[in-house]
Amino acid sequence: MKNKIITYIFILYIFTFSILGIIIKDKDISNEERRELTTFPKFTLNSEYITNIDKYLLDHFPIRNTFRSIKAKFNYNILNKLDNNNIYLQDNYIFKSNYPTNNKSISNFKNKINQIKNNLTNENNTYIMIIPDKNYYLKSDYFLHIDYNYIYNEIDKLNINTIDIRNIMTLNDYYQTDTHWKQENLDKVIIAMDNIMNFGYQKQNYKENIYNNFYGVYYGESAISREPEKLTYLTNHELSNLTVNYLENKNLHTIYNQDKLTSLDSYEVYLDGASSFIEIYNNNSISNKELIIFRDSFASSITPLLTPYYQKITLIDNRYINSNNYLNLIEFTNQDILFMYSTLIINNSNTLKG
Numbered sequence: 001m002k003n004k005i006i007t008y009i010f011i012l013y014i015f016t017f018s019i020l021g022i023i024i025k026d027k028d029i030s031n032e033e034r035r036e037l038t039t040f041p042k043f044t045l046n047s048e049y050i051t052n053i054d055k056y057l058l059d060h061f062p063i064r065n066t067f068r069s070i071k072a073k074f075n076y077n078i079l080n081k082l083d084n085n086n087i088y089l090q091d092n093y094i095f096k097s098n099y100p101t102n103n104k105s106i107s108n109f110k111n112k113i114n115q116i117k118n119n120l121t122n123e124n125n126t127y128i129m130i131i132p133d134k135n136y137y138l139k140s141d142y143f144l145h146i147d148y149n150y151i152y153n154e155i156d157k158l159n160i161n162t163i164d165i166r167n168i169m170t171l172n173d174y175y176q177t178d179t180h181w182k183q184e185n186l187d188k189v190i191i192a193m194d195n196i197m198n199f200g201y202q203k204q205n206y207k208e209n210i211y212n213n214f215y216g217v218y219y220g221e222s223a224i225s226r227e228p229e230k231l232t233y234l235t236n237h238e239l240s241n242l243t244v245n246y247l248e249n250k251n252l253h254t255i256y257n258q259d260k261l262t263s264l265d266s267y268e269v270y271l272d273g274a275s276s277f278i279e280i281y282n283n284n285s286i287s288n289k290e291l292i293i294f295r296d297s298f299a300s301s302i303t304p305l306l307t308p309y310y311q312k313i314t315l316i317d318n319r320y321i322n323s324n325n326y327l328n329l330i331e332f333t334n335q336d337i338l339f340m341y342s343t344l345i346i347n348n349s350n351t352l353k354g
Contacts, residue, residue: 068223076224082142087222093176094218095135099144102347106154109349112318113158113339116294119327123334127197129163130155131298131342133179137171146347155346160339163196165189175229178216179344180267183301184208184232190305197336199309200286206234214266231266238284239304247277247321247329255280255304270300276320277329280313287311290335294318299340310336319345322353 041052075081082088088095113128120126136148148166156162173185187203194201214231233256244253249272260268271278280303291310293299295317307313314335316326345351 071223084223085221087218088138088143089222089224090138090140091171093134093138093171093174094216094222094224095138095143096179096218096221097144098133098135098146098344098347101146101150103150105347105349106151109341109346109352110154110158112349112352112354113160113294115323115354116339117158117160119323120332120337121334124332124337125197126160126337126339127163127193128155128158128160128339129165129193130346131181131340132166132169133342133344134171134174136166136343137169137174146343148343151343151346161196163193165192168192175214175216175231177219177222177226177229178214178267179218179342180216180298180301182232183234183270183305186302186305189302193306194309197338199289199291199306199336202286202308204236204305204308206236206239208232209235211261211266211269216267217265231261231269233269233301234304238282238308241284242307243281243283244271245279246272246275248272248275255307267297267300271303271315273297273300274317274320275315276317277326278315280307280315282307282311282313285309285311290314291338292316292330292332292335293338293340295338295340296342296345298342302340318353319351320353 038052071084075084076089083097086097088097117126130152132148135143135145138145152164152166168188169181173181175182191201193199209232211231211233212228214229216229219226235256239255242255244255246252249257252272255271256269257272258269260266260273265273268274274297285307286309288311289309290312291306292314293303293316295303295315296319297317299315303313303315314330316330318326
């Protein structure tokens with residue numbers, strides 16, 4: 001009798017989820033994981049078709065996110081595991097392991113920087129600021145870290161004026177559910193940059209605009225339900241009067257794209273997110289100097305705070321554009337040059353183009 005009950009339950013389970021799989025419409029995007037879901041594959045006579053079918057079924061399994069949440073809670077609370085799919089939870093923060101240290105990637109990053117340096121003139125003032133990812137401030141012997149000291153020592157060998165912000169940042173300067181830092185906490189970073197770059201720091205007055213429904217990239221990966229965070233973007237009259245030109249988005253000419261607040265990644269409100277080449281003009285800057293920033297996404301939120309000091313700022317994200325293209329768009333003369341990358345990129349520099 002017991003075996004029959006188990007059999008009936010199993011059959012009911014298979015039948016129920018098969019019907020749900022047919023009834024429930026496939027989604028194109030997972031809002032929780034912030035990624036595109038696998039579409040039903042076109043039939044082919046090879047093993048890849050079976051693999052793609054497996055991926056499709058896993059992506060569109062009914063109440064999939066509920067099962068992901070159950071698995072995560074089971075791992076953390078019942079098995080007392082430190083991580084679930086390389087996601088760690090501590091003090092309301094969500095971290096993702098970027099271990100181990102990738103020496104080959106660090107060497108590749110240095111080569112990319114040196115390739116750019118070869119195009120500069122003797123009149124370019126060159127600086128580098130490496131942004132520690134928030135795992136740097138995860139104070140626990142239980143979690144494996146990349147070798148940050150090794151990364152910074154290797155960067156020093158580039159012989160570029162270095163802006164080291166490790167000791168002025170804290171974990172509180174980063175979002176709990178995301179990789180990035182908070183724009184409203186970055187005035188101290190601007191001061192540290194001015195100490196090296198000498199662009200003439202002046203205290204600015206900003207209005208804080210708050211979006212109360214921010215879920216960072218790690219929220220979906222953690223599969224743990226929690227309250228959203230606040231995302232703040234700073235404005236004032238001067239920022240509102242900047243002229244901004246985007247290579248990809250020809251219709252946008254402002255420093256913020258507020259439409260992105262309700263997109264999959266609200267952080268893209270800053271400089272329209274993944275933009276390969278941006279020019280920012282400020283006719284009311286305190287100097288006629290120009291700045292060129294080679295950067296990743298961390299630069300998106302701090303760049304608006306640099307605009308009072310430069311008549312023109314050019315941003316180049318060489319994850320999305322190669323030198324053959326951006327060298328046709330700029331001419332190196334006497335600009336300040338700033339390399340601004342996070343340790344996440346340095347440890348995974350294969351994303352950078354030549």
